[in-house]
Amino acid sequence: MIHHSDAGSQYTSFRLATHLAAEQIAASIGTVGDALDxxxxxxxxxxxxxxxxxxxxxxxxxxxxxxxxxxxxxxxxxxxxxxxxxxxxxxxxxxxxxxxxxxxxxxxxx
Known part of the structure; x- marks a missing residue:
């Protein structure tokens, strides 16, 4: 499973990264400033x-x-x-x- 998000602070936090890793979910972050993403x-x-x-x-x-x-x-x-x-x-x-x-x-x- 992949969790895709923008580069907002809530999605780049250590807490979320730890949670995703614990659940074996890969993190994917879109490019900064790319509204079409x-x-x-x-x-x-x-x-x-x-x-x-x-x-x-x-x-x-x-x-x-x-x-x-x-x-x-x-x-x-x-x-x-x-x-x-x-x-x-x-x-x-x-x-x-x-x-x-x-x-x-x-x-x-x-």
Whole structure:
């Protein structure tokens, strides 16, 4: 597993490095001043917070957030229609993509 982040002080701290090492997670830090490095992730997290976290607060327990997050990810990937990919869910788009790019198998009959 890899933990990728920007070069913020919370991500370059000794405490986080120690925790990641203890869990056998490799640290990866993007280049300083490169706004494009994590723009997609920040956009995704912003959407997650806007659609799920903020509307349902206050949360009673971490387990409630974990369950709601799993349900949100499932909904987002399997039922939410995305305009940029033809108004289909990402999982359907990915399946269609891989089916259309697979090479045709040629079989010989004797």
């Amino acid at each position: 994590n723009a997609l992730m920040e956009s995704t997290i912003g959407l997650y917070k806007t659609e799920l976290i903020k509307p349902q607060r206050p949360w009673k327990a971490l387990s409630d957030v974990e369950l709601a997050t799993a349900e949100y990810v499932d909904w987002y990937n399997h039922r939410q229609l995305h305009g940029e990919i033809g108004h289909v869910p990402p999982a359907e788009y990915e399946t269609t993509h891989y089916q259309s790019t697979q090479k045709q198998q040629v079989t010989a009959t004797i």
